[in-house]
Amino acid sequence: MTEPEEILRIASKGDGVTASGRFAWGAAPGDLLHEDGTLEWGHHHVQPPCRHFGRCGGCQLQQLDEKSLADFVEARASNASVAQELGAESITSPHLSPPGTRRRASLRAESSAGRVVIGYREARSHRLVELEECPVLAPELVVLLSPLRKLLIAMGKAAPMRKGAKGRHQQPRMAADIEMTLVEQGVDLGIRGLTAEGLVGTEAMLDFAREHRLARLTMDGGYGFETVWEPEPVTVRLGAVSVPFPPGSFLQVTLDGEQALVSAAREWLEGVSTVADLFSGLGTFAFALAGQGAKVLAVEAARDAHLACKSATERAQLPIFAMHRDLFRNPLQSDELNKFEAVLLDPPRAGAREQVECIAESTVNRVVYVSCNPSSWSRDAARLVEAGFRLVELRPVGQFRWSTHVELVSLFLRQ
Incomplete structure (x- = not known):
């Protein structure tokens, strides 16, 4: 029986590598890679803190302890x-x-069978992972995910019916990019690929912004960001100066x-x-x-x-x-x-x-x-x-x- 090989280092794309050049995803230095591809954890391997790790494409290295990272x-x-x-x-x-310090995130939102999923793509896939938690993001951003799903569902129901391929009227499929940034005034939320349909949709967006005390809410239906809500000018602190923060800025x-x-x-x-x-x-x-x-x-x-x-x-x-x-x-x-x-x-x-x-x-x-x-x-x-x-x-x-x-x-x- 072949002896297991030790993982010596982590390659640039996150795979563990042995002396013979074998690769193993999800490995940490000191792990043992068996012939059948299974891993025996070593002392640098820790339990990943997020339930989505392994499916969500946002993180590749949650199995590493602090020294290995x-x-x-x-x-x-x-x-x-x-x-x-x-x-x-x-x-x-x-x-x-x-952990919990990332103040900027770009997520994807898509509707399917009456549900709205907000999250990151799966690794090497176009499928979305519905984020229920994220130990990387600042808590102020994570807490908005569930209310935002409900808002997008409501907006989808308010959208006018459209004729489908078989001539049946149905709700249009929703797909949007979500940008969230922590600024001096709170959370700056941008939704790209979606517009508020009619009075009902606009009021729903305004109610959401007020209830969650957003710093700003902008929407881009394809012609650039339009501000829906901004009680005061949005700024970020750079050095000792408050600098205006245009929507979508780096x-x-x-x-x-x-x-x-x-x-x-x-x-x-x-x-x-x-x-x-x-x-x-x-x-x-x-x-x-x-x-x-x-x-x-x-x-x-x-x-x-x-x-x-x-x-x-x-x-x-x-x-x-x-x-x-x-x-x-x-x-x-x-x-x-x-x-x-x-x-x-x-x-x-x-x-x-x-x-x-x-x-x-x-x-x-x-x-x-x-x-x-x-x-x-x-x-x-x-x-x-x-x-x-x-x-x-x-x-x-x-x-x-x-x-x-x-x-x-x-x-x-x-x-």
Whole structure:
């Protein structure tokens, strides 16, 4: 009989791996993988805290204890560095967001046979898992799920009947994307793919917003978000500034994760007088850096985010100049970058190949690179190293607890 093999590490997609290269889903380091594929739990394997784990595609790593989870997050960042031979001088212990701290969620809602299901897709499937609990999300978001199901059912019944394939009149099938974000005023709820039908539907939405004290309720039936309810302007706190929050805007998924990223940037850029903040969004880093005395150019392509940053800057009277510019199509050129002591960039998952090329050709000698994708980061980082930068420090951040999604913040200095 073949001896069981020990799980040595967790691969990038969450599977456990043995020395011989066998993979096992749901494994933890130290588990024993038997010939028939069954697992014998080791001392790093814990009982997953969520009843939906294994079906819901939102989490892949709930079986890991805290040490193994931290090791996975650190390895995702360090392996990206090693793969490109970046020679990181220091890799710090990772920051992990605690359970129940995720303040932003994108869910799917669909009706079937008179029921409404709200949740995430099953792993490798289009089927929805009806969320009855979620230890990742902030409690303020979870508590809305059941009332929201009832609201969507009521709205479906209020919708006009439509003729089906066999000529019978029936209720139309409902499908919508749900976006929930914790803002300063409470929960900002956006429903995409659905509109309130008639007076009954509109009143139901307003009653729901009032009863649950929503910060804002918006709906998008295909022509952009329309505000149904917003008692006062919705804002998020960035640094010491309340910044307008346009519907659907990007926000770091946990507050503590945002603070970990911002803290690194503030530390590494302390005393720097001029900074170009590229892919700046609402100004997460711009407001923090301006608050410690730097003059900041905040460059963002999304018009709503750019205008929100600009208006908050004008009210706060901070040394930030907000620029509306698509850095993929029109990156800041080397002669423009030469005016700054440092560059901070936080691009989307695809990275910033063209913009990094311009940074490499500039005279900038300090770069802080924030990334949500270690793979694209390592490619861009290799170009910086080729241009004479060295990777001084790398800090992994696990904001998406129990998932394989890992972020990082890094410091490059030109030699």
